[in-house]
Amino acid sequence: MKNLLAKKDGELxxxxxYQSESTQFEVKSCLIGGEQVMVxxxxxxxxxEELLKETAFKVRAAGAAMLRGGAFKPRTSPYSFQGLGEKGLKLLARVGEDMNMPVISEIMDSEDIGLLADYADILQVGARNMQNFALLRKLGQLNKPVVLKRGMSASIEEWLLAAEYILAGGNSQVILCERGVRSSEPWTRNTxxxxxxxxxxxxxxxxxxxDPSHATGVRSLVSPMARAAIAAGADALMVEVHPQPEKALSDGDQSLTPRGFSTMMRELEPVARALGRRLR
Structure with missing residues (x-):
């Protein structure tokens, strides 16, 4: 296989x-990497707050280890719901603390790093910002885990080189997130x-x-793709869940109901077990 990750003075x-052993790190009591699959x-x-509490309680009972929720939402249309901002972050942090769940939320602007770092345990860089190099450089100076989503049309090499910006700044706590790429297929949101x-x-x-939710955009496809992701070697899954998806202000079509999420978790267990892994 051609080595795309070489540089003049050594390996990236x-x-x-450069590092033969798989990276592992803890986020509070949750271990990222290793034999377990983080959900x-x-x-x-x-x-x-009411919706977030209900969702957190139900996904925690079904086996989720961490809580996701967007406070700043990058939307294609400027007229779509853009999130609650700092108020949303405070709600997320409070509910996460009450449920003993680390929380993850997306960062869109390098000026908001301090704000996000105060409330979120993991900062997520969305697909649209994968090559926002100024943001990546600043995240490299942060002692906080970062999820780096693959860009909509990014090659694997571009994705890995984007992660290099963060590691080069001194932050090795990076999780790469495959969330589907843009293709000519109209039946799914992404491929x-x-x-x-x-x-x-x-x-x-x-x-x-x-992230099988954004990857498919279709509720019925989330669970099968989650199972396939574990089989492919994924260390973590990130799934969207909403008590009333038809009323969701964002991405309702791809959100599981709490009952659907519970069913998915039961379906994932034998897949993980067959591969000598377990859910967390």
Whole structure:
């Protein structure tokens, strides 16, 4: 296999040649990497405290280890719901603390790093910002885990080189997230590239997450793609869950109901067990 991760004075920091052992790190009591598969769940956007509490309680009972929720929402249309901002972050942090769940939320602007770092345990860089190099450089100076989503049309090499910006700044707590790439297929929101999961696990020591919700955009496809992601070697899953998806202010079509999420978790267990892994 052609080595795309070489530089003039050695191997890139993201490469498995530079570091042969898989990276693992803890987020509070949750270990990212290793034999367990971390499951992160919650609404696409933080809409209200009541909704967030209900969702967190139900996904926690079903086996989710972390809580996701967007406070700042990058939307294609400027007229779509943009999130609650700092108020949403405060709600997310409070509910996460009450449920003993680390929380993850998306950062869109480098000026908001201090704000996000105060409330979120993991900062997520969305697909639209994968090559926002000014943001990546600043996240490299932060002692806080970062999820780096693959860009909509990004190659694997571009994705890994984006992660290199963060590692080069001194932050090695990076999780790569495959969330589907844009293709000509109209039946799904994106095309989930599971071959990228297996390949990146060969090329890089960094843990790999899969987001089957954004990858498909179709509720009925989330569970089968989550099972396939574990089979491909994913270290974590991030799934959108909403008590009333038809009323969701963002991405309702791809959000599981709490009951659907519970069913998915039961379906994931034998897949993980067959591979000598377990859910967390």
């Amino acid at each position: 920091l993201v490469s498995r040649i 992160i769940a919650g609404p696409c956007a933080v809409e209200s 989930l590239d599971l071959s990228a999961v297996a390949l990146v696990k060969e090329l890089s020591h960094l843990p790999v997450m899969v």
